[in-house]
Amino acid sequence: MSSVAAQEGRRTSVAPAQAPVSSDRRRLSRKHREWLAAGLFLAPDVLGLLVFVAVPMVLSIGLSFFQVSGFGSYEWIGLGNYRRMMDDPLFWDSMKITGEYVVILVPVLFCVSLGLGLLVKQKLPGVGVYRTALFLPYVISLVVVGVLWKFLLDEQTGVVNRAMRAAGFDGESWLGSPSLALGCVIAVMVWVMMGYYMIIFLAGLQEIPKEFYEAAKLDGAGPWTTFRTITWPLLRPTSFFVLLMSTVAAITGGLDLIFVLTNGGPANGTSLAIFYIYQQAFGFGEYGYASAMGSFLVLIMVAVSAVIFKFTRGGRFDDGE
Amino acid sequence: MASDAMAAQATPPAGRRRPTSRTGLTALAVVLSLISVFPVLWMVTSSFKTRATVTDGNLIPRDFTFDNFVYVFTEVPFARYLWNSFFISAVITVAALFFHSMAAYALARLRFPGREKLFGAIFATLLVTAPVVLIPLFLVARQLGLLDSYAGLIIPAIFNAFGIFLLRQFYLQLPKELEEAAIVDGCGHWRVYWNIVLPMSRPILSALAIFFFLANWNAFVWPLVATNDQSLTVVQLGIASFQTQYGSNWNYILAAATVAALPMLVLFFVFQRQIVESIKTSGLK
Numbered sequence: 001m002s003s004v005a006a007q008e009g010r011r012t013s014v015a016p017a018q019a020p021v022s023s024d025r026r027r028l029s030r031k032h033r034e035w036l037a038a039g040l041f042l043a044p045d046v047l048g049l050l051v052f053v054a055v056p057m058v059l060s061i062g063l064s065f066f067q068v069s070g071f072g073s074y075e076w077i078g079l080g081n082y083r084r085m086m087d088d089p090l091f092w093d094s095m096k097i098t099g100e101y102v103v104i105l106v107p108v109l110f111c112v113s114l115g116l117g118l119l120v121k122q123k124l125p126g127v128g129v130y131r132t133a134l135f136l137p138y139v140i141s142l143v144v145v146g147v148l149w150k151f152l153l154d155e156q157t158g159v160v161n162r163a164m165r166a167a168g169f170d171g172e173s174w175l176g177s178p179s180l181a182l183g184c185v186i187a188v189m190v191w192v193m194m195g196y197y198m199i200i201f202l203a204g205l206q207e208i209p210k211e212f213y214e215a216a217k218l219d220g221a222g223p224w225t226t227f228r229t230i231t232w233p234l235l236r237p238t239s240f241f242v243l244l245m246s247t248v249a250a251i252t253g254g255l256d257l258i259f260v261l262t263n264g265g266p267a268n269g270t271s272l273a274i275f276y277i278y279q280q281a282f283g284f285g286e287y288g289y290a291s292a293m294g295s296f297l298v299l300i301m302v303a304v305s306a307v308i309f310k311f312t313r314g315g316r317f318d319d320g321e
Numbered sequence: 322m323a324s325d326a327m328a329a330q331a332t333p334p335a336g337r338r339r340p341t342s343r344t345g346l347t348a349l350a351v352v353l354s355l356i357s358v359f360p361v362l363w364m365v366t367s368s369f370k371t372r373a374t375v376t377d378g379n380l381i382p383r384d385f386t387f388d389n390f391v392y393v394f395t396e397v398p399f400a401r402y403l404w405n406s407f408f409i410s411a412v413i414t415v416a417a418l419f420f421h422s423m424a425a426y427a428l429a430r431l432r433f434p435g436r437e438k439l440f441g442a443i444f445a446t447l448l449v450t451a452p453v454v455l456i457p458l459f460l461v462a463r464q465l466g467l468l469d470s471y472a473g474l475i476i477p478a479i480f481n482a483f484g485i486f487l488l489r490q491f492y493l494q495l496p497k498e499l500e501e502a503a504i505v506d507g508c509g510h511w512r513v514y515w516n517i518v519l520p521m522s523r524p525i526l527s528a529l530a531i532f533f534f535l536a537n538w539n540a541f542v543w544p545l546v547a548t549n550d551q552s553l554t555v556v557q558l559g560i561a562s563f564q565t566q567y568g569s570n571w572n573y574i575l576a577a578a579t580v581a582a583l584p585m586l587v588l589f590f591v592f593q594r595q596i597v598e599s600i601k602t603s604g605l606k
Contacts, residue, residue, distance in 0.1 A: 141539035
């Protein structure tokens with residue numbers, strides 16, 4: 001296929017010089033050849049995305065109107081799954097927990113990452129080492145992260161409680177109380193992700209022209225004024241990106257960590273919506289019901305993204321930049 | 322230099338404050354870096370401790386031992402898990418780079434009707450995150466007979482608009498002259514792609530390769546759903562089930578976790594620059 005295409009290409013591009021008369025027809029065929037090439041180049045990915053992303057997405061919505069029992073028997077029940085969802089206290093508990101999780105995680109992660117980005121942008125001695133160190137947790141899988149923190153947070157033998165006792169406090173049952181466990185999941189997530197968003201903020205910060213800072217310095221602006229009038233407005237596209245990405249990831253991600261670190265417990269205290277949906281689908285075979293809840297979650301996600309988009313004006317500059 | 326001197330004159334307090342604030346910031350950076358690295362360090366050193374001392378609260382093991390690693394590789398088919406993860410991640414990475422670069426080249430360079438719309442549609446799939454389509458994906462894979470097979474672990478993981486998007490951005494920035502010259506010389510689109518575009522995109526391809534490999538090595542949820550067969554267990558699944566099986570045998574669990582994390586840590590230290598660059602481009606454009 002490749003050599004044919006190459007030869008065909010050669011023939012067309014050489015031909016006009018030899019026979020300018022019929023160039024009109026040839027241009028058309030070259031155009032069509034380009035269409036054909038584009039089709040072949042795009043075919044594998046377009047097909048793959050269709051089968052493994054687009055179709056499942058549509059299927060997910062369709063599935064939510066069915067009762068799926070056992071292996072492969074589908075029964076249309078209309079809005080039955082959605083009605084069941086409305087009356088399922090466990091689902092609404094999981095939505096509430098997801099809400100708390102997102103509302104705490106996203107701002108904390110945003111501020112920590114921005115702070116780190118500002119910090120490692122400075123010309124400090126050994127700044128490369130700090131960047132490496134702060135990014136390091138990101139390359140470790142959430143499964144290993146979960147195992148590791150379970151070890152560190154162990155009530156009796158964990159290092160965290162040992163340190164607290166050494167400092168004169170009582171140790172806490174970190175993963176033993178619902179609210180503390182959710183706090184731990186959030187803290188661990190910040191620890192994992194801060195380096196990633198730090199790098200994105202760093203890239204955004206490095207895009208801001210130095211002249212602005214030099215001008216601010218000449219005007220005698222302090223660090224806070226400089227940040228407020230230069231850094232923050234010019235960082236808007238990056239901030240938007242980070243906010244959107246981290247929110248979407250928070251609403252639908254973290255499944256691996258929950259599995260290993262808390263398994264949804266204690267007392268469902270860390271049972272995020274995505275975890276509850278997973279349990280219903282793969283624990284109880286309730287594919288239809290789980291799809292209804294999944295579709296609802298996507299709806300929430302889209303709505304929240306739209307709010308973020310509106311709130312940040314899509315990350316565009318609007319102060320005459 | 323002159324303006325620096327002026328600035329220093331104009332704002333003497335800032336000038337005086339600078340050395341101390343720099344020291345303070347450096348100290349802060351050191352402390353935060355230690356907090357960041359410390360848990361990982363603790364995991365690695367604890368994996369060299371014995372069952373009796375693994376929870377003794379010391380960073381440095383007093384009775385250094387390799388037995389945990391020996392145990393992990395002899396009592397559990399951990400080598401098999403590692404191989405599975407390596408094989409799957411490598412195949413996904415190579416296939417994804419190949420397909421994505423082809424698609425991205427077409428989207429960036431070839432002219433055909435509906436190109437922008439198609440790109441918009443591909444871009445929109447970025448919003449469909451994996452956990453959300455897990456259930457229908459599972460049913461599709463079951464229908465296609467992909468469950469419990471390498472194909473089932475590999476094929477669905479290849480297709481991701483993220484790579485297409487990044488590569489397209491990269492190709493849009495490449496100078497066109499070389500490709501145009503090749504076309505004038507009679508090269509077909511395939512030859513232009515294979516002989517010119519691919520070699521020129523080596524930096525971004527290597528960055529993406531590391532990124533894809535890392536993401537797939539660390540993948541857990543899809544393998545959990547798509548496989549039952551022991552011989553297909555990937556390393557992350559292995560760790561998770563190892564943990565439930567061995568409960569408080571932290572020395573074994575941490576040794577297994579260290580073995581699973583080590584390749585990624587090595588990859589990270591060797592290719593740090595590429596990883597950071599690929600993240601930077603993903604955030605900006």
